[in-house]
Amino acid sequence: MTRRKSTHQLVKDIQHAGGCSHPIRLRGEFVNLATGEVNERPLLVACKYRRAVICPACSYLYKVDAWIVVSTGLIGGKGVPASVSDHPRLFLTLTAPSFGTVHARRSDRSCQPGRLRFCGHGRSLACSRRHDDADPEIGSPLCDICYHFAGAVLWNAESSRLWNRTFEQIRRRLAIALGVSFEELSQHVRLNYLKVAEFQRRGLAHFYVVLRADGPGAPFSPPRPDLTTQRLASIIESVVKDFSVSGPRGTVSWGQQFHLADASTLSRDDLRIAAYLAKYATKSADGSMDFEQRFRTRSEILNINAPAHLQQLALTA
Numbered sequence: 001m002t003r004r005k006s007t008h009q010l011v012k013d014i015q016h017a018g019g020c021s022h023p024i025r026l027r028g029e030f031v032n033l034a035t036g037e038v039n040e041r042p043l044l045v046a047c048k049y050r051r052a053v054i055c056p057a058c059s060y061l062y063k064v065d066a067w068i069v070v071s072t073g074l075i076g077g078k079g080v081p082a083s084v085s086d087h088p089r090l091f092l093t094l095t096a097p098s099f100g101t102v103h104a105r106r107s108d109r110s111c112q113p114g115r116l117r118f119c120g121h122g123r124s125l126a127c128s129r130r131h132d133d134a135d136p137e138i139g140s141p142l143c144d145i146c147y148h149f150a151g152a153v154l155w156n157a158e159s160s161r162l163w164n165r166t167f168e169q170i171r172r173r174l175a176i177a178l179g180v181s182f183e184e185l186s187q188h189v190r191l192n193y194l195k196v197a198e199f200q201r202r203g204l205a206h207f208y209v210v211l212r213a214d215g216p217g218a219p220f221s222p223p224r225p226d227l228t229t230q231r232l233a234s235i236i237e238s239v240v241k242d243f244s245v246s247g248p249r250g251t252v253s254w255g256q257q258f259h260l261a262d263a264s265t266l267s268r269d270d271l272r273i274a275a276y277l278a279k280y281a282t283k284s285a286d287g288s289m290d291f292e293q294r295f296r297t298r299s300e301i302l303n304i305n306a307p308a309h310l311q312q313l314a315l316t317a
Ligand SMILES: [Zn+2]
Pocket: 020, 021, 022, 023, 046, 047, 048, 049, 055, 057, 058, 059
């Protein structure tokens, strides 16, 4: 009888932890509300880790939640009115600048085509190969002496600050465009966004941002009619193009590859955006376990089985 009861409890514990791969074991006292009886027993709770390589079950839950948050924020549902579909909504892709020529796989599958050219170290800066998508060489520099590893590490470290300052500047330009002071802007329009970072094969973060303009007052109220999607898009574009942030460690700015899409066109497109953001919210830096750990020594970095340029970035950091 006791055995059957404990098996039942075990199944309940696993269910409570949502099938988590690394549940956290807590000790606690449980009060039976009917009898007042107090029992002390361990309880398994989910780790809630969002990286799929660490915990597939918790990551899956996070991914579904992220999908729901983005899709309802764009087209309504689950308490969000469908009228948000009439608000200006944009999908931005922000990239890092170049820190040197790297092996790539472009849409036409070329790498670095063109006439043969060499760097000061006598290495070729052209590559006529067509890399397979799984080729670990993609993202690695054509000359690892020329490549500015320190600049790449600095950019990753400062990229969140760069976005925060860019967003502030967008709001400042928006206030000017609407003819109000920066302090008064929230009484006219509110910009809500969700940002997800993905690491490119070259080891640099790039950001996907989904952004919606709301009116002041009640949540999800419509913005003033003179704030159109096109107007907001041109303000964002003008800010991102030449915005930079300077600090004691140097200056960082956005890369040339900036993409801005009107998210209010098709509902099917909106859901593709939601799937995109949910996917990258749960992906690890390079899709493996290699960088999902804290390194204490240089030899720990050298012992992982990762592409050489990613190891070099970690060593530089
Ligand atoms: Zn888990």
